[in-house]
Amino acid sequence: MATKLKPTGDTGRKEIDSVVIRFAGDSGDGMQLTGTQFTQSTALMGNDLATFPDFPAEIRAPAGTTYGVSAFQINFASFDIMTPGDQPDVLVAMNPAALKVHLRDLTLGGTVIVNTGAFSDRNLQKAGYAANPLEDGTLEPYRALLIDISKLTLAAVEGTGVNQKEALRAKNLWTLGLLCWMYDRDRQPTIEWLKTRFAKQPDIADANIAALNAGHAYGETAELPSEISTYIVPKADVAPGTYRAVTGTESAAWGLLVGAKKAGLKLFFGSYPITPASPLLHILSNLRQYGVVTFQAEDEISAVCSALGASYAGAIGITSSSGPGIALKTEAIGLAFIAELPLVIVNSQRGGPSTGLPTKTEQSDLYQAVFGRNADSPLPVVASCTPGDCFDTAIEAVRLAVKYMTPVMFLTDGYLANAAEPWLIPNVDDYAEFPVEFATKVEGFHPYLRDEKTLARSWAVPGTPGLEHRIGGIEKSYDTGNISYEPDNHHKMTKVRAQKVLNIADDIPLQTVSEGKETGKLAVVGWGSTFGAIEQAVRRCRTAGLEVSHIHIRHIWPLPRNLGDLLAGFDKVLVPEMNNGQLVTLLRAQYLVPAEGLNQISGLPFKVSDLEREIRARLED
Amino acid sequence: MNVQSPPEKLKPADYASDQEVRWCPGCGDYAIVKGVQRTMAEMQADPAKTVFISGIGCAARFPYYMATYGFHTIHGRAPAIATGVKLTNPELDVWVIGGDGDMLSIGGNHTMHVVRRNIDLQVLLFNNEIYGLTKGQASPTSKVGTRSPSTPMGSVDAPVSACNFVLGCNGRFVARVVDTDQKLMPDVLIRAKAHKGTSFVEILQNCIVYNDGVYSGFTEKNNSADGQVKCEHGKPLIFGKDGNKGLRMKPGKMEIEVVTIGEDGVTEGDILVHDETNRPLAQLLSAMQPPHFPVAMGVIFCDPAATSYEEAVYEQIAKAAEASPPGELNALLRRGRTWTVDA
Numbered sequence: 024m025a026t027k028l029k030p031t032g033d034t035g036r037k038e039i040d041s042v043v044i045r046f047a048g049d050s051g052d053g054m055q056l057t058g059t060q061f062t063q064s065t066a067l068m069g070n071d072l073a074t075f076p077d078f079p080a081e082i083r084a085p086a087g088t089t090y091g092v093s094a095f096q097i098n099f100a101s102f103d104i105m106t107p108g109d110q111p112d113v114l115v116a117m118n119p120a121a122l123k124v125h126l127r128d129l130t131l132g133g134t135v136i137v138n139t140g141a142f143s144d145r146n147l148q149k150a151g152y153a154a155n156p157l158e159d160g161t162l163e164p165y166r167a168l169l170i171d172i173s174k175l176t177l178a179a180v181e182g183t184g185v186n187q188k189e190a191l192r193a194k195n196l197w198t199l200g201l202l203c204w205m206y207d208r209d210r211q212p213t214i215e216w217l218k219t220r221f222a223k224q225p226d227i228a229d230a231n232i233a234a235l236n237a238g239h240a241y242g243e244t245a246e247l248p249s250e251i252s253t254y255i256v257p258k259a260d261v262a263p264g265t266y267r268a269v270t271g272t273e274s275a276a277w278g279l280l281v282g283a284k285k286a287g288l289k290l291f292f293g294s295y296p297i298t299p300a301s302p303l304l305h306i307l308s309n310l311r312q313y314g315v316v317t318f319q320a321e322d323e324i325s326a327v328c329s330a331l332g333a334s335y336a337g338a339i340g341i342t343s344s345s346g347p348g349i350a351l352k353t354e355a356i357g358l359a360f361i362a363e364l365p366l367v368i369v370n371s372q373r374g375g376p377s378t379g380l381p382t383k384t385e386q387s388d389l390y391q392a393v394f395g396r397n398a399d400s401p402l403p404v405v406a407s408c409t410p411g412d413c414f415d416t417a418i419e420a421v422r423l424a425v426k427y428m429t430p431v432m433f434l435t436d437g438y439l440a441n442a443a444e445p446w447l448i449p450n451v452d453d454y455a456e457f458p459v460e461f462a463t464k465v466e467g468f469h470p471y472l473r474d475e476k477t478l479a480r481s482w483a484v485p486g487t488p489g490l491e492h493r494i495g496g497i498e499k500s501y502d503t504g505n506i507s508y509e510p511d512n513h514h515k516m517t518k519v520r521a522q523k524v525l526n527i528a529d530d531i532p533l534q535t536v537s538e539g540k541e542t543g544k545l546a547v548v549g550w551g552s553t554f555g556a557i558e559q560a561v562r563r564c565r566t567a568g569l570e571v572s573h574i575h576i577r578h579i580w581p582l583p584r585n586l587g588d589l590l591a592g593f594d595k596v597l598v599p600e601m602n603n604g605q606l607v608t609l610l611r612a613q614y615l616v617p618a619e620g621l622n623q624i625s626g627l628p629f630k631v632s633d634l635e636r637e638i639r640a641r642l643e644d
Numbered sequence: 645m646n647v648q649s650p651p652e653k654l655k656p657a658d659y660a661s662d663q664e665v666r667w668c669p670g671c672g673d674y675a676i677v678k679g680v681q682r683t684m685a686e687m688q689a690d691p692a693k694t695v696f697i698s699g700i701g702c703a704a705r706f707p708y709y710m711a712t713y714g715f716h717t718i719h720g721r722a723p724a725i726a727t728g729v730k731l732t733n734p735e736l737d738v739w740v741i742g743g744d745g746d747m748l749s750i751g752g753n754h755t756m757h758v759v760r761r762n763i764d765l766q767v768l769l770f771n772n773e774i775y776g777l778t779k780g781q782a783s784p785t786s787k788v789g790t791r792s793p794s795t796p797m798g799s800v801d802a803p804v805s806a807c808n809f810v811l812g813c814n815g816r817f818v819a820r821v822v823d824t825d826q827k828l829m830p831d832v833l834i835r836a837k838a839h840k841g842t843s844f845v846e847i848l849q850n851c852i853v854y855n856d857g858v859y860s861g862f863t864e865k866n867n868s869a870d871g872q873v874k875c876e877h878g879k880p881l882i883f884g885k886d887g888n889k890g891l892r893m894k895p896g897k898m899e900i901e902v903v904t905i906g907e908d909g910v911t912e913g914d915i916l917v918h919d920e921t922n923r924p925l926a927q928l929l930s931a932m933q934p935p936h937f938p939v940a941m942g943v944i945f946c947d948p949a950a951t952s953y954e955e956a957v958y959e960q961i962a963k964a965a966e967a968s969p970p971g972e973l974n975a976l977l978r979r980g981r982t983w984t985v986d987a
Contacts, residue, residue, distance in 0.1 A: 067983050212981065263987035265978065281973055291732055311964035313976075316731055316957060321757035325724035328717070328754075332697070332728025335715055336736065340728060358718050448982065451973045485713035485729070485736050488692040493661065493708050495716025496700075505663065506708065 036207060036255045041100030043108030044202065046195075047125045048117030048138075050084050050093045053195035058095025059443075060199055060216065064208040065099045066268040066445050069258035072099040073555065074443045075107035075628065080298070080382045087141075087149040089120045101257040105409075105555030107442065109630040113205075115198055117141060117172070119150035126161070134166045134251065136201070138194065140173025168251055170241075172197055179237030180230040189227060193234035200238025205253050210235055262447055269446040271410040271439035275369065276306040278417025280313055281451055282367075283339050285418065286425045287458040291333030292341045293318045293326040297348045298381040299437040300371040304343065323351035327368070331355055334364045335494075337461065337484035339421055343369035345437075346388045347377060353396055356430050358496045360400045360520070363471075363480045365424035365431075367417075372436040372551075374626040383626025384438035386551045387602035392432040393580050393609065399517050401524045403427070404579040406434040408554035411446040413439060416577070422457050426530075427523055428479040434579070436601075438628055439552045465489035471504040477530075478523035525581050534583035538562055539572030542592035545641050548618070549599055550576045550606050553629055557599060560634035569642050576606070587614040595641055597621055599634060654688060656681040661711045667702060672823035672849035676770060677709050679829035680739075684712075686830055687837060689737065696739045697726040699746040702777050703770035703849070706741040720751020723758035726765050734954045737837070740767045744785040745775050748804055752784070759813040762841040763953040766833070769806055769844070770823075772851040773858050780854035792854075807930035810844045811923060811945060817843040818926060818945040822863050823850060828874070828942060835943050841952045848939075862934050873938040875929060877946070880915040883938050890915035891929075891938075900928050902937060921947045 044061070048054045055076055065072050075096040084091030098108035113134045116122035118141035129135060139157060147155055156162065157169060176194040177187070185193075196213075203210050214232050221228035242253070283290035292315065294304040308317040316338070320326035323344055330340030342352060349370050359366040372388045374380025388395075392404045403423045407416035413435055420433040462468060462483035470492045472481045483490040492504060500507035501515050536546075537554075538561045549557045554575050561573040574589065576582070590596055590610065596618040598607040604620035611618050621637055623629055659681040667673045684694070694712040698704035700719035707714025713736075717725050726740045740758075747755045747769050758765065774792070775781040782792045782799040785806065789798040807818050817839040819832045829847075836843035848859050862871025869885040881891040888905045892914050903910045919925060926945035932938060951959070970976075 063981060067981060069983065069985065258985075261985055263985050265982050265984050267978070267980065267982045277973075277977055280976075284973060289732060291728060293728060310976075311961045312968050312970045313973075314961060314965075314970075316961070318727070318731060320724065320727075321753055324721060325727070325754055325757065328721045328724035329728035329731070331717075332715075332725035332730075333732040334728075335725070336695075336729040336732035338728075338732040354718050355721065362715075448977050451977065484733075485695045486693055486733060491691050491712050493663075493710075493714035493716065495707070495714075496718055497716065 045111035047121035071259035204242030274414035282421025293329035327352035774855035
């Protein structure tokens with residue numbers, strides 16, 4: 024990313040409008056923690072930011088290996104940014120393996136900070152280096168800052184009473200201190216965090232704080248090469264209000280809770296641990312004071328079944344998983360569909376199929392969400408586009424589930440779940456209530472009485488006197504709710520259930536164009552977490568005078584009423600997806616438009632520059 | 645829908661739904677539904693607060709025939725669905741119904757976990773040692789050598805003992821009864837209902853079409869007295885048509901033997917007294933097989949825990965609310981580090 028450099032008199036700091044930093048090290052080096060703390064400080068400085076944690080599937084892969092490298096990228100700026108950045112301007116490499124994996128991404132002329140203390144012959148060998156890259160000219164195209172961080176950290180923590188192993192572990196804090204100096208970040212939030220985190224191990228807290236301060240002091244006092252500068256990234260010009268940094272998992276958890284409150288229902292969350300969905304279970308498990316019931320089930324099937332049982336008993340049952348787990352839940356989702364009970368299924372998508380790439384992101388479960396059940400069983404599907412947007416999407420999922428008495432698929436992904444962004448904290452009171460009214464009237468009741476407008480069936484919960492009834496997975500009579508094997512009845516019920524879901528199209532906003540005009544040469548159509556990258560690419564192309572628009576779809580099923588007409592207004596439709604072409608198939612099938620897929624299945628988010636190049640290519644034809 | 649007028653005493657028939665029962669004529673399930681309805685009347689259970697949850701199979705049609713709340717779900721998953729129901733509304737009285745295929749094969753995992761969690765449910769397993777609804781294949785409780793459409797030369801896999809399995813899962817209430825034993829069934833079901841925690845009842849049920857007579861060696865009029873022993877807490881384990889057979893521990897061994905009082909110097913004082921809180925004893929009693937041993941019936945094991953699962957969950961919820969009062973949701977969203985951008 025281009026950075027404008029200009030010296031700012033007093034401080035000797037150069038003012039730049041944005042920078043991308045990537046922290047990379049061994050899984051055990053604490054890179055995620057370093058990145059998270061740097062993010063917190065940056066958010067408090069008033070910059071706009073986006074982050075991208077990228078870590079291996081193994082908890083502790085063998086130390087020093089390339090596949091054990093863990094990284095955290097942050098892009099922060101004085102303007103509105105939407106992605107974690109294509110290429111880092113600064114790379115922190117804590118060991119040879121980190122350098123080996125990530126140096127190729129660094130912009131030419133970018134800064135690389137290397138912990139030389141980890142460049143032993145053995146580590147070089149483990150990383151697959153035949154020669155020491157610090158000595159053979161590998162770093163020549165970059166501005167390299169070679170520091171024995173290990174040694175300096177050990178010296179810094181001397182006297183705090185921690186052993187050698189604990190002392191060495193503080194080197195990530197030393198590095199954080201140096202970066203805080205370079206980019207003028209406040210260390211105080213990190214110091215406070217360390218004191219709380221290690222309240223019971225004050226020696227460890229002291230060691231980490233000492234390392235943090237030492238890294239900062241090193242920047243202030245060491246005579247660094249003249250090409251290494253210190254910078255100021257001014258505050259971003261963003262909407263006024265109260266902000267916080269939020270990950271998609273946090274905002275989804277809060278959105279589900281707010282949704283339940285808006286519906287006036289107890290929140291029941293049944294889940295089974297799976298990457299990258301587990302943190303949702305953790306966060307909700309810490310909200311018990313709000314009456315949230317969380318249940319760690321014995322398997323994915325029990326997780327969804329317990330949630331369905333909860334809905335049957337009058338709560339909003341919610342279950343969460345990632346693709347392989349959703350597959351296991353499928354039969355129960357079918358039961359929820361035919362029993363016409365509300366249920367929210369959160370899918371934090373990851374690379375697949377099967378175990379695939381558990382810690383990498385992908386959006387390849389759209390088919391599964393829209394089509395992935397036996398028989399005719401369409402479900403509403405909603406997808407969030409940014410970490411903060413998971414809040415709104417979660418509320419919408421709950422609303423649709425209870426209003427239409429149906430399971431709803433809520434798609435997020437590994438990137439949204441883990442990435443953080445500044446979030447203008449909404450006022451919960453601004454969201455409309457949608458209180459559920461359970462059936463209580465005995466006269467004329469049967470469980471499949473339908474609301475004339477929505478076609479939703481009546482919801483009578485156990486405990487209601489006089490409304491005792493039986494439901495289940497066997498087809499029910501449209502007229503009585505009792506078991507029915509009548510051929511015409513099954514035809515009618517299948518149609519009614521599908522129509523009920525289609526009716527939701529009247530209850531969601533019409534499709535808008537998020538960037539550009541409503542007709543033109545090229546529409547770039549996306550969904551989910553690719554929003555930021557596509558939006559930025561389209562904006563850049565439009566700034567360059569290209570006639571391109573961005574359409575972002577939030578309601579995947581049913582699709583907005585006007586989408587077909589909207590797409591017909593463009594000569595070309597390009598659908599970038601982090602899968603092998605799924606939304607594009609749906610759009611082609613629904614609207615017979617010649618939509619073209621643009622597919623990246625690398626487990627990594629799109630780069631803005633790649634999208635920009637592809638858009639230009641379509642317009643040059 | 646039947647409208648209840650509470651002051652009037654409900655009769656067994658008041659617990660029967662208006663749906664035509666569709667089991668095969670002579671099926672043991674008829675007797676069970678009758679026994680359950682009779683039990684409901686005896687307890688004067690509130691139909692509005694009673695829920696029957698079933699999986700798939702012949703047994704799983706059960707809820708349709710009860711004038712209570714009912715949910716006929718999917719194969720093997722009734723315990724998991726019932727868990728969600730009970731955790732959402734602990735006021736409900738939740739009964740789980742399934743067969744041997746449902747609860748020990750496809751849903752064996754859920755049976756294990758519902759039992760070990762000890763959530764307050766009554767789990768009734770109708771064991772007929774065969775798959776009925778899918779037309780007669782061998783089940784996980786079929787004896788070795790069972791000839792069926794899927795095992796034409798006889799099954800070669802060893803069966804699981806339902807009661808022993810549940811005891812192994814740390815089950816705290818284990819009972820067994822024969823479908824036709826209408827005298828014992830209400831007693832056992834009332835005890836199951838009274839037990840706080842997961843109560844597991846194995847009901848030996850005759851499948852008249854695919855496995856007729858599988859239990860006839862100890863359930864007929866002429867052999868039941870010799871073929872069964874009724875477990876009653878604090879009473880000697882005596883059985884037999886002459887009331888002179890009994891169980892005792894083989895001296896010096898962890899092994900039960902059948903003895904006759906009055907023979908070989910055996911007196912009533914030698915007979916094992918049933919202790920329903922003794923898990924190793926329950927394992928030995930549950931494992932007894934004909935023809936060398938009587939089949940143990942009644943409450944084999946009952947050792948309630950201080951709290952059931954859902955009680956513990958709600959205790960934590962109350963404790964959490966006390967420790968940090970929930971307050972406004974807006975406050976939750978603003979907890980931790982925030983910053984303000986001025987207009």
